[in-house]
Amino acid sequence: MQYDVIIVGGSYSGLSAALPLARARRRVLVVDEGVRRNRYAAHSHGFLTQDGNDPATIAQQGREQLMTYRTVEWLTGKAVGAERTDQGFRIRIEGAEPREASRIILASGVVDRLPDIPGLAERWGSRVFHCPYCHGYELDRGRIGIIATSAMSMHLALLLPDWGDTTLFLNEAFEPNTEQLAKLSARGVQLEREVVHRVDGDLDIVLRSGRSLRLDGLFVPTRVEVASPLAAMLGCEFDEGFFGRIIRTDAMKATSVKGVYACGDVARAGGSVPLAVGDGAMAGAATHQSLVFENH
Ligand SMILES: Cc1cc2nc3c(=O)[nH]c(=O)nc-3n(C[C@H](O)[C@H](O)[C@H](O)COP(=O)(O)OP(=O)(O)OC[C@H]3O[C@@H](n4cnc5c(N)ncnc54)[C@H](O)[C@@H]3O)c2cc1C
Numbered sequence: 001m002q003y004d005v006i007i008v009g010g011s012y013s014g015l016s017a018a019l020p021l022a023r024a025r026r027r028v029l030v031v032d033e034g035v036r037r038n039r040y041a042a043h044s045h046g047f048l049t050q051d052g053n054d055p056a057t058i059a060q061q062g063r064e065q066l067m068t069y070r071t072v073e074w075l076t077g078k079a080v081g082a083e084r085t086d087q088g089f090r091i092r093i094e095g096a097e098p099r100e101a102s103r104i105i106l107a108s109g110v111v112d113r114l115p116d117i118p119g120l121a122e123r124w125g126s127r128v129f130h131c132p133y134c135h136g137y138e139l140d141r142g143r144i145g146i147i148a149t150s151a152m153s154m155h156l157a158l159l160l161p162d163w164g165d166t167t168l169f170l171n172e173a174f175e176p177n178t179e180q181l182a183k184l185s186a187r188g189v190q191l192e193r194e195v196v197h198r199v200d201g202d203l204d205i206v207l208r209s210g211r212s213l214r215l216d217g218l219f220v221p222t223r224v225e226v227a228s229p230l231a232a233m234l235g236c237e238f239d240e241g242f243f244g245r246i247i248r249t250d251a252m253k254a255t256s257v258k259g260v261y262a263c264g265d266v267a268r269a270g271g272s273v274p275l276a277v278g279d280g281a282m283a284g285a286a287t288h289q290s291l292v293f294e295n296h
Pocket of ligand 1: 009010011013014032033034037038040043044045047078080107109110112130135227229263264271274276
């Protein structure tokens with residue numbers, strides 16, 4: 001069966017992309033492995049009408065509403081390959097028959113790569129976060145830290161004092177110059193030059209000498225990697241984003257490959273649930289219009 005659109009990734013951006021297509025009664029297949037980026041967090045913040053709700057429930061409600069449209073199919077599984085065909089594209093799926101479609105939407109998200117510090121990964125999403133807009137308010141203006149991963153960490157370090165007393169752990173990632181030191185001082189950011197050895201307890205940052213600092217929350221600017229190799233297989237171009245490579249898209253969320261669209265974290269430097277939903281809505285409508293107006 002030839003679908004109009006296959007969407008790879010059925011979380012916030014993929015679900016949102018599917019809706020305008022479903023509402024145009026287009027045949028859509030959503031392939032989803034079910035591994036959302038925010039699965040470590042118990043609450044999602046900053047998305048209108050859903051502020052503070054369980055991220056899994058938000059995604060589940062989205063899926064339930066989408067699946068009331070009869071032209072949409074759902075396949076739980078992992079897309080592992082993609083290639084062009086005469087009529088569009090073929091997607092290979094682990095343990096299932098390949099599926100074909102005229103258009104592809106990549107909504108497969110990103111994977112966070114944390115610095116290799118013992119105790120960090122276990123606290124990811126509960127005490128250790130990437131984004132103060134998502135999780136800063138709940139720290140109640142307590143003691144917060146940021147572990148630098150590069151000079152780019154300056155940006156977050158300068159923002160964080162709005163959420164609490166901030167310590168920047170340089171962790172040998174970079175050394176601020178005179179101008180940067182002045183900016184950090186003006187924002188009241190404390191500097192810690194000793195290397196972080198591990199994270200213990202609720203949130204004790206243990207330094208190489210054994211000295212430790214107790215915090216209420218810790219921020220780490222992760223490197224992100226596009227979660228699936230499909231964009232590369234299809235020949236999409238990438239951009240170097242603030243936190244890692246992302247798929248290049250135009251304002252309509254079209255990639256550099258005709259007929260392939262991308263939305264959500266996979267095609268945005270610094271994503272969030274509301275931004276993923278907005279990008280998805282754009283990708284879905286743009287893909288529908290390309291089905292009407294463009295022959296590939
Ligand atoms: C710890 C943490 C907490 C966060 N908290 C917040 C918050 O409070 N508020 C907020 O707005 N944002 C928050 N975020 C950011 C938010 O999670 C992302 O911006 C959002 O999930 C992006 O949605 P998405 O649809 O692009 O990708 P994702 O939600 O990551 O979904 C991608 C989907 O694609 C699937 N997929 C990937 N590869 C394949 C494949 N090959 N085949 C099939 N399926 C595939 C995945 O399994 C997944 O279901 C948080 C992130 C983290 C890490």
